[in-house]
Amino acid sequence: MSWIREKELSFIERLTANILKAGPMPKHIAFIMDGNRRYARKLHVERQQGHMHGFDKLAETLRWCLNLDIREVTVYAFSIENFKRAKEEVDGLMELARQKFTRLLEEQDNLQKHGVCIRVLGDLDMLPLDIQKLIAQAVLSTRTHNKCFLNVCFAYTSRHEISNAVKEMAWGVEKGLIKPSDISEFLLEKCLYTSNSPDPELLIRTSGEVRLSDFLLWQTSYSCLVFQSVLWPEYSFWNLCEAILQYQLNHYTLQRAREVHREEQVLEQLEADRSCVADLLQQDGTGNLLDSQSKKDLLQKYTAEREKRIHCFLNILQEKRNNFFVELNKNSLASAKA
Template structure:
């Protein structure tokens, strides 16, 4: 163990104890003198290349990747980052070999079962787990344990972990448009009701904030269909480090990079808010009665969407599985 790294902590756990050394905590105090991103997203890339580099099996490479996730989540907690979103499994990953897909499903199954064993720690930390993605594409038993994790932690409000599993932005946007179209066909919405707010309310991420900072490892400089709708003013930080080798110094660097870009991002967001306010001023020309009716339709529709999703989660928890 070098003096530059945090002390090792127990692997495999979702919730860890802080393992920072005194100078890590000193750097965090310095960083906190500036703006800290409240929502950080990670594209955790490089597990397979790490396995090839270390001459180990791909399955072990992915397992190392999970250990790095749990360690990074603790670092984010130490820094004061309240919400984290991780790209755990893309729909495109189903195109990999059946052996590797089965390995990833088995790892997800094992880790989410472990999450249930840590329920007391999750409640103590106030961690809310959300799954964002097309869960219908997953094995039923994995859908069940994920649904149980979401419902188990739904009332926790101190911090949020959004796991993008069986996810792509194109699928998310398609899902949102399809949901809105069904609402129009069923007479719950009018065509004129459709706007950004309605589409956003039908996204998998409707309960999530927009990410302030997005970090991608492994040297790839693309977003791979991740949070495209939500990242219009997100600071993006690329590092060549493979995900299992990601360390706290790279996280510090990413946060510092965000702080350097923060003024520019704030300007962009303020400009977007001004455009939104101007649009609201234009629509305000409609009669108060019309606006109220539209607002009521939209509210009922979005509440109905949320209710159906919650009922589907409850239904999944009662599914009978053989695994």
């Protein structure tokens, strides 16, 4: 099955899509694709068959999203917690990943046609090396595409992602790239695996479970959360439309909450910068000798220097992450030649 199923909507589906698009539409949707194992039990087939059906449904759902002008999708493909499952099931999931990423590499024309950029987010060092290499090839071969984005969370949990972001900031301080006073909520966000994406406006979980299972905990603070009882392999276009309608009904409240949070972030950063400048003036004994304009100028200078440090640090961090895929790809090409 292709990563994006080539199938047009029916007349009634196109009509419904056009009606929905007249209202506010999410630009980024996240899916917790739950229910593959229960679906397999329901059909009295092997678990692996349920996971295969789950991937097929993802391909179909991506097509629906494109038809609805939803240009970014993030999916919870494999949790770090899944490594605790039976070895047979984990091995089966790894084999499915091999097959699907190999298939993706064979579909370059289709991905280029739709402009699909594939990102794989998680602690990829936990995966078998051959899968890491396949992922690296997929990421690098589509990284220039910019019409739509598929983020595959693989070997991922949100707590692991947040703790990794803290380690990245500590590394930046250790290397002298940033100061301890530069650490903030904003900087932590930029150190997450998802730093290149806007937060999802809508998160959908299937199978009737009403928890996030350690998925995008930070990023979904102001998202519409929709829990649907349908098993993932049985998900339909109409289930997606229902979720989008729930988002539209709550759009104003969510939008306002995001705006208030952004305003609070700006004020908190301004206050932090003022506090740092006041500490510096107190240390050199000039705090009471400067007029208000001079203090304002110093604040602007400090803010500009902080922003420059952070910009340089984030560029270096992104380069480090890019090099991870580049080196894997080099090793893969070297192995192929050998």
